Amino acid sequence: MQAYIVRRLLALIPTLFFASVIVFVVVRLIPGDIIDLMLSQNDVSASRMDRQSLEQALGLDQPMHVQYVRWISAILLHGDFGKSLWQSTPVAEHLVARLPITLELGLLAFIVALIVALPIGIYSAVRQDTAGDYIGRSFSILMLAIPNFWLGTIVVVFPAIWWGWSPEVRYVPFTQNPLQNLSQMFLPAIILGTSLSAVTMRLMRTTVLEVLRQDYVRTAWAKGLSERVIVVRHVLKNALIPVVTLIGLQAAILIGGAVIIEQIFVIPGMGLLLLEAVSQRDYPIITGVFLVVGVAVVLINLLVDLSYGLLDPKVRLG
Amino acid sequence: MTAITEATVGRRERGPFIGFAIRLFRDKPLGAAGCVIFLLFLFCGLFADVLAPQTINQISPINRLKAPSLQFPFGTDNLGRDMFSRILYGAQLSVIIGFCAAGLATVISVVLGIVTGYLGGKVDMVAQRFVDAWMSFPDLVILIVVVSVVGPGMWQVIVILGFLYGIAGSRIIRGAVISVRENMYVHAAQSIGATTPRILLRHILPNVMPPVIVLFTTRVGAVILAESGLSFLGLGVPPPAPTWGGMLSGAGRSFMYLAPWLALAPGICLTLVVYGINVFGDALRDLLDPRMRGSGK
Numbered sequence A: 001m002q003a004y005i006v007r008r009l010l011a012l013i014p015t016l017f018f019a020s021v022i023v024f025v026v027v028r029l030i031p032g033d034i035i036d037l038m039l040s041q042n043d044v045s046a047s048r049m050d051r052q053s054l055e056q057a058l059g060l061d062q063p064m065h066v067q068y069v070r071w072i073s074a075i076l077l078h079g080d081f082g083k084s085l086w087q088s089t090p091v092a093e094h095l096v097a098r099l100p101i102t103l104e105l106g107l108l109a110f111i112v113a114l115i116v117a118l119p120i121g122i123y124s125a126v127r128q129d130t131a132g133d134y135i136g137r138s139f140s141i142l143m144l145a146i147p148n149f150w151l152g153t154i155v156v157v158f159p160a161i162w163w164g165w166s167p168e169v170r171y172v173p174f175t176q177n178p179l180q181n182l183s184q185m186f187l188p189a190i191i192l193g194t195s196l197s198a199v200t201m202r203l204m205r206t207t208v209l210e211v212l213r214q215d216y217v218r219t220a221w222a223k224g225l226s227e228r229v230i231v232v233r234h235v236l237k238n239a240l241i242p243v244v245t246l247i248g249l250q251a252a253i254l255i256g257g258a259v260i261i262e263q264i265f266v267i268p269g270m271g272l273l274l275l276e277a278v279s280q281r282d283y284p285i286i287t288g289v290f291l292v293v294g295v296a297v298v299l300i301n302l303l304v305d306l307s308y309g310l311l312d313p314k315v316r317l318g
Numbered sequence B: 001m002t003a004i005t006e007a008t009v010g011r012r013e014r015g016p017f018i019g020f021a022i023r024l025f026r027d028k029p030l031g032a033a034g035c036v037i038f039l040l041f042l043f044c045g046l047f048a049d050v051l052a053p054q055t056i057n058q059i060s061p062i063n064r065l066k067a068p069s070l071q072f073p074f075g076t077d078n079l080g081r082d083m084f085s086r087i088l089y090g091a092q093l094s095v096i097i098g099f100c101a102a103g104l105a106t107v108i109s110v111v112l113g114i115v116t117g118y119l120g121g122k123v124d125m126v127a128q129r130f131v132d133a134w135m136s137f138p139d140l141v142i143l144i145v146v147v148s149v150v151g152p153g154m155w156q157v158i159v160i161l162g163f164l165y166g167i168a169g170s171r172i173i174r175g176a177v178i179s180v181r182e183n184m185y186v187h188a189a190q191s192i193g194a195t196t197p198r199i200l201l202r203h204i205l206p207n208v209m210p211p212v213i214v215l216f217t218t219r220v221g222a223v224i225l226a227e228s229g230l231s232f233l234g235l236g237v238p239p240p241a242p243t244w245g246g247m248l249s250g251a252g253r254s255f256m257y258l259a260p261w262l263a264l265a266p267g268i269c270l271t272l273v274v275y276g277i278n279v280f281g282d283a284l285r286d287l288l289d290p291r292m293r294g295s296g297k
Helices: A002-027 A032-041 A043-048 A051-057 A064-078 A091-126 A131-145 A148-163 A178-212 A215-222 A227-265 A270-280 A283-311 A313-317 B002-013 B016-027 B029-046 B083-119 B121-135 B139-150 B154-181 B184-191 B196-207 B209-232 B250-255 B261-288
Strands: none
Touching: A002 A064, A002 A283, A002 B121, A002 B139, A091 A131, A091 A178, A091 A227, A091 A270, A091 A283, A131 A178, A131 B261, A148 A178, A148 A227, A148 B209, A148 B261, A178 A227, A215 A227, A227 A270, A227 A283, A227 B139, A270 A283, A270 B139, A283 B139, B016 B029, B016 B261, B029 B083, B029 B261, B083 B121, B083 B154, B083 B196, B083 B209, B083 B261, B121 B154, B139 B154, B139 B209, B154 B196, B154 B209, B184 B196, B196 B209, B209 B261
């Protein structure tokens, strides 16, 4: 187990290195005319900032590798992501304020997805090839195809037409009023979780079917245990392990979806921060969000892999 | 001997496509339905200019926000533009973007996958860590960031999506290559001194074609979905281009309360097309590539 953890942690270093290089290179692709555009678009700021100081603020006056080392060491040593171009506040402050909101949304979406997907997936497998199974499976494929921004639009538009109800736009932080916050996040979380629940449902069905064919399940049947006991005690525990892996695989998709959901429901998370920064061409913020999102996904995957090691004796001992 | 050759030639002449189509419709009814949706979508996209009753941006203030009727099957939008025509032209854009980006992505996946999978060693190790890092960024976040740098537009979106899915998809091709690499005929080719490019092109590539075809098909769906998400955020193909994602956002959004059909038609088309491509892709995978069977169920 210790060797496994060490191996996993070592593999983290090159991945994080490449991730930071990707972030750096992609954002440094900024062609010169975009700087002109930034200067011409924002008249107010342009008066305070000429071309040279803007290039300096973006660190564009140095060779690439020097820029990279300066940028990454500031982040690693001082947690310094630079300053927002237009608000001149540290980018790190924005990130710290917004990240928990997106994580909360993602976590809620995940919980909702599990609550929906697990029972249906298990039912589908236990009653394989019945009408219920077909309905569950068709439903899950359909859920995979529905774009979440369309679902979000429908949920915002139709209740407003039919019942005059629309979701609250003013965001209430969890620390201020947990109940109101949760009730506000509930609907966005359901929509964000739809495709995840579809994937989980399909995975759950496959793994339960696989476990049902195992010898120990046959033994349990032979002992005369009831179906409920077999499913809950023998099947569920073993079928849940692959679902944990799914968290890691789906983390990136969930955060990507959160960008759209946050925009529709005006939730001030990382996604909305990114979109605001893009519309203002605030590159230090864009870079910060890009990096933090990537690193968050890498770390979630690390946690998943480590917990996988704890959960699954085959990994723990192997 | 000649009889056997003639028999195989005879079967060949019936065409692999017809035989495949028969198997598809007999064994995979859902996949066949997906195939029909896919072909219908392709047809609408290719012949949008002929099929559409009106041009894309024909504004007619008298007809603004008309409910669906015989004259306007999907209603009209806030500028009086015929939604049915716009949906058809939207299909055309989706077909262009879907096929170009998925094509580019597949080429990138194949080149990267074959090279890293066949060569292995250090090149592969470094490349795989890079792919790890690449895949840890959400698709949409990479798209948004790159668009913020290079600016929105159809060709930008195609190239970005091509690279985005191309790099991620190289994993699948690499896996297929690794399992093909150890076959006897590859070792035989190596032993008679065939050059590496020859082995890659003549022995490896033809044998990884099934996953390549499946990858391309499923990527078309993924690309269309990603592009519409991007256009929804106003970062894809800029208006007045009739993208399905763009129709669900922007100026039209505030009119949806008055004219709910504006929110329905693009979403239903998008869902239907992606659904069709997904089930068709699943069926293709089952029929073409038995090794991948069950991997996505």
